[in-house]
Amino acid sequence: MSVIDQLTREFSRLPGVGPKTALRLVHHLMKGSPDDARRLAGAIREVADRIRPCAECGNFSENERCAVCLDARRDPAVLCIVEEAYEVGAVERTGSFRGRYHVLGGHLSPLDGIGPDELRIPALERRLDGAGGGVREVILATSAGMEGEATAVYLEGLLRPRGIRVTRLARGIPVGSDLEYVDGSTLAEALAGRREM
């Protein structure tokens, strides 16, 4: 297989990249300067070599522990549980969370053989019970679909007996949305969760 075919195949493995897009990317790299392509290759290699899951929370990290876990100003008493490490960035960008994280690595999905032990749930329990204890509140930020909900319910069952306050992200109308474009169950949740003005 030629180096061009090899690269086309590797590109097509990426999400959202079909064979035609892959070929277009290859042509772009071949047309540009080899140094640009080498810089891209180097950046991919750096990520492959240096990024690993934080030993504490599972967030992406260049070190044994991630920047959030190492930051002494972050409140260790409040944990936000997300499914994927890249969701940490979304919460961080709001600038309104000062606690720490725990990344599950997915959601429960018994049909696919994903039980608690396939996720970072045992690590969560060790974290709650261990020296790092003292967690007062856990915010469940699992995905809003059925499996994310089931995962949240399962976690609630683990957390409540420990006397930990369990909250989840509010459901409601996205900021800037017109009511007529919001689906019925979101609207129902928004009504049920209405607040005093």
Added chain:
Amino acid sequence: MSVIDQLTREFSRLPGVGPKTALRLVHHLMKGSPDDARRLAGAIREVADRIRPCAECGNFSENERCAVCLDARRDPAVLCIVEEAYEVGAVERTGSFRGRYHVLGGHLSPLDGIGPDELRIPALERRLDGAGGGVREVILATSAGMEGEATAVYLEGLLRPRGIRVTRLARGIPVGSDLEYVDGSTLAEALAGRREM
């Protein structure tokens, strides 16, 4: 800048990849096995290190000369002129061309300062006049837009005085198209170029 930000930036330089897509690609690589990411990085590096323009025709090549130019069974008397090296593949895949190629590297565009000397047109003239002479026919396969047409007309002026037969790809209805979706100028060209059944 973190290695994640660096890779996000490099991905966003690719055509059709915005900041959100770039981030999604980075997350995909971080979530997958580091070996997959290393294989992608290696394939990009191989292309950057090994692919260069064929010294004869400008096609992509892993050697001094490309596979088409090295193939003694290809007719050196018929040249197909394309704008970009990746267009060679499109003609090759038809399986119906047995001549050789010449890649211009773009089209004439005086407003952008792209004249004949910025393209591989001097190389074409050397090729026609040099030891590699004996070209009987040149097929102009420049793009169908205005600048491609202007480039074709310019090349015709170079080729005719040399007594070379100059042809261009037929314009007409794409195979499988409904007449009502074909634009007016294509339809006009298809009428003008109608053939006996």
